[in-house]
Amino acid sequence: MTARILTSWDAPVARRLVAEDPVTNVFVGSRIDAGILNHGAPGVLWGWPATDPEALLHIGANLVPVVNDAEALPAFVEATGRRRNSQSIVGPSWFVLPFWRALGERWGKSYTQVREVRARQPVLATGDAPLIPADPRVRPITTAEFESYFAASVAMYTEEVGSDPLAGGDTGYRSYCRWLVDQGRAFGIVESGKVIFKSDIGAASGAAAQIQGVWLDPALRGRGLSEPAMAGVTEYVLADYPIACLYVNDFNTRAIRCYERVGYEQVGEFATILF
Numbered sequence: 001m002t003a004r005i006l007t008s009w010d011a012p013v014a015r016r017l018v019a020e021d022p023v024t025n026v027f028v029g030s031r032i033d034a035g036i037l038n039h040g041a042p043g044v045l046w047g048w049p050a051t052d053p054e055a056l057l058h059i060g061a062n063l064v065p066v067v068n069d070a071e072a073l074p075a076f077v078e079a080t081g082r083r084r085n086s087q088s089i090v091g092p093s094w095f096v097l098p099f100w101r102a103l104g105e106r107w108g109k110s111y112t113q114v115r116e117v118r119a120r121q122p123v124l125a126t127g128d129a130p131l132i133p134a135d136p137r138v139r140p141i142t143t144a145e146f147e148s149y150f151a152a153s154v155a156m157y158t159e160e161v162g163s164d165p166l167a168g169g170d171t172g173y174r175s176y177c178r179w180l181v182d183q184g185r186a187f188g189i190v191e192s193g194k195v196i197f198k199s200d201i202g203a204a205s206g207a208a209a210q211i212q213g214v215w216l217d218p219a220l221r222g223r224g225l226s227e228p229a230m231a232g233v234t235e236y237v238l239a240d241y242p243i244a245c246l247y248v249n250d251f252n253t254r255a256i257r258c259y260e261r262v263g264y265e266q267v268g269e270f271a272t273i274l275f
Contacts, residue, residue: 001049003057003075008037013053014045017066022207023125023245024092024268025066028058029205036060046079048072063089063099070095077102084110084275093119093271100273111275116162118249118272122256124264125208125245129238130231131263138232141186141195146178148195149186153177156198156215161274187233196220199233209241214255226258234262 006014014037018029028045035041036058043060047053048071056066057076063086065076073095080103089096097119104112141149154173157165165173180186185201197220202212211233216226237244247270248255 001075003046003048003072003079004050006037006045006047006053006056007039010047010053011037014047014056017053017056019206020068022205023123023210023243026205026208026210026245027062027064027090027203028056028066029208030203031058031060033205046076048075048079059086061085061087063091065091065095065099067092067095070098073099073102077106080107082107082110087275089271089273091270093121093269096271096273114273114275116274118274120250121247121270121272122250122266123245123247123268123270124256124259125243125267126234126263126265127238127243128263130234132227132231132261134232134235135189135225135228136232137189137191138187138197138229138236139190140184140236141181141188141190141198143181145188145190145193145195146181148190148193149181149188149198150174150177152188152195152198152215152217153213156213159215160213187236189229197225197229199230201237204241207241208243208245209237211237211244211246214246226255227261230258230262 011032014032018025018032022029031043036043036045043058046057046059048055055072057079058064059080063080076099089100100111154165180200187199188195189197196217198213198215199211200213201209203210234244248259
């Protein structure tokens, strides 16, 4: 069975598939909300099988699957194709890792040459109030604080992803960070005009909002500031969404302990392939 590119006519089935696991599928849900099914929108959403889709694959800056089993894998390998424009593959580890290997076997070095494989990334979520008191200094970042927030975002990205987001010029990443601030999705602690802690709602759809870009000034780490700060961000997220979620590298044990102390529990596992 083959896959096909979905259109706006397929919105009901696409939303139904995303809603089966709103935490795991929050990114694809956010792309549907942003209009990916409309003609001319950036990126495409594939559905498998073509006649009555049971699985989805987002192809854009990221390859992101919405799947319940591995049956769609061969069709999605063909749909992805030899020419790789995506910078990463992100999603449930049980699917992403064999999907990536199958892409390499089918299409070669476009997919076998990778920058990093993060095979185990716990997905954490909570729908309850934080277990610890929130830092009252956490609040939405304002437009006037954008430059300091942007500098913190660049530091976070460079540290987390291992590459400079401004290497090809700062227009794209700056625009994205500006959009987060303008949409009220950027939160932080600001002292004397400097952002010392930041976190964002990177994706949101339906019942869930995914927290990304968590960063604390390195000079302030190890002082017990992260947990109350994350509690503050979580309160903001839960004021608008039933579920706050995130995913984290398994080797970042300090961050995992922080999230668990706030009240997050593991609900799944992602893998990320960085090209």
